[in-house]
Amino acid sequence: MDKKRELPADVIEIAKFAKALSHPVRVYILKKLAGMNTCCYSGNIVEELPIGRSTLSQHLKELKYAGLIQGEIEAPYIKYCLNRENWENLKKIFGDFINTEG
């Protein structure tokens, strides 16, 4: 029987990505960006959702922090795109997790 220990790194990584996906607004944004093979603007997203601009901004910030999206200035807009590299990483991590087998 294993003794008390820290949680394994892969488990922590799964939880970190899951946390980024734990709010429907963030899932919506990621799904949109992964679905369109293009990018989008904060202003367009906020028109589709029942939240304010500053709230959206916070969700975008969290997705940036998780490395899942990136913003590029295209003044006066900011164009948000999926971070393909980390998105692939998330796919791998989650793919492995849901295929956990005995």
Next chain:
Amino acid sequence: MDKKRELPADVIEIAKFAKALSHPVRVYILKKLAGMNTCCYSGNIVEELPIGRSTLSQHLKELKYAGLIQGEIEAPYIKYCLNRENWENLKKIFGDFINTEG
């Protein structure tokens, strides 16, 4: 351009499952249960992790609430097992999500 609307049901469902996975202790438990093709006891889990018994109990409660595990009394223990049906559901939901394409 779409007008402000509620978030789609599938997006909400993804976020709900992601929330259940947003804490490493809960990921650890699910991974363990999905990996072993068997069940386990609260007492065995708590010995492996750096958290107290009542804290673990709360995490188990959340996983139960999310429908991902179920407990069966096997006095004086409680045997926790994966809820295979909902686990399959999570696999499908997440599988579809990570395969979101343009």
Next chain:
DNA sequence: AATATATTTCGTATTTTTGCGAAATATAAA
């Protein structure tokens, strides 16, 4: 330089999550 537009940051309030120890519960064993 002044104005208009898009977005973020700040300050704040509310709610939710996380964690713990003590007490309660339930049941097996003596």
Next chain:
DNA sequence: TTTATATTTCGCAAAAATACGAAATATATT
């Protein structure tokens, strides 16, 4: 029936997440 064991629930405190409007920032246009 008493005692011991496993787990949960309760009560609480601290931290994090969520949301908003007002103000700040940055930059294009006039």
